[in-house]
Amino acid sequence: MGTTAVEETEKDEGRILSAAMEIGCVALWDNIDRTVDRRSQYRRLYPMRQAITGYHRDEEHHWVAQLACGHNQHVRHDPPWQNRPWVTTVEGRREMLGFELDCKKCDQGAPADHQPPSLSRESD
Ligand SMILES: [Zn+2]
Known part of the structure; x- marks a missing residue:
């Protein structure tokens, strides 16, 4: 069984998120997810x-x-x-x-x- 498109996307998001954390900037994160929920979560962790x-x-x-x-x-x-x-x-x-x-x-x-x-x- 290969990975589904959804799994691939999540993996990708994880990679971009850790890159975003590394440089301490929300800009990268914004490129991949605009849902309020994840955004506020991220903000709480990384003001x-x-x-x-x-x-x-x-x-x-x-x-x-x-x-x-x-x-x-x-x-x-x-x-x-x-x-x-x-x-x-x-x-x-x-x-x-x-x-x-x-x-x-x-x-x-x-x-x-x-x-x-x-x-x-x-x-x-
Ligand atoms: Zn800045």
Whole structure:
């Protein structure tokens, strides 16, 4: 007896799910399953918090954090609206490496962003 198409599909889903877990991103998972039930299960296990792996600046010289999931997120210091004094110093940025931010792009299943070489060692 050969495997059925359903069994094959489940095997495939399992493989993609473990890959999705590895990179900590829901984007892959989204590609194969859109049922609310599995999605909420996955979210409970893997909330969309992603570690900062590096930084670069955008065209306007705002700092952008690069996250482990492959997405980028602005980390502006723009008081009084956004207070992130840590982002203004090289020490602060270094200390925040590994800190986890909520990634809305993961939530939305957005494709990975372009991440230029990290400037985490750059001084201001
Ligand atoms: Zn993400």
